[in-house]
Amino acid sequence: MKKTIMIEGMSCNHCTKAVENALKGLNEVSKVEVSLEEKKAVVEGEKLIDDKLREAIEEEGYNVVEIK
Numbered sequence: 001m002k003k004t005i006m007i008e009g010m011s012c013n014h015c016t017k018a019v020e021n022a023l024k025g026l027n028e029v030s031k032v033e034v035s036l037e038e039k040k041a042v043v044e045g046e047k048l049i050d051d052k053l054r055e056a057i058e059e060e061g062y063n064v065v066e067i068k
């Protein structure tokens with residue numbers, strides 16, 4: 001499955017890297033692409049759980065606006 005996460009608060013490549021690493025740290029996530037311009041992350045993996053994705057990103061200090 002694939003989910004798109006809209007994120008607020010990323011301002012540079014360090015931010016996108018932090019978000020990317022946080023998402024990659026989840027076992028169920030197999031692929032992550034973070035876009036600074038589009039303020040989003042696209043994740044792929046099996047059994048992605050919205051709450052866990054949200055938690056991983058918010059722990060880094062960014063806001064999740066929407067997961068779809």
Ligand SMILES: [Cu+2]
Pocket residue numbers: 010011012013014015016
């Ligand atoms: Cu930054």
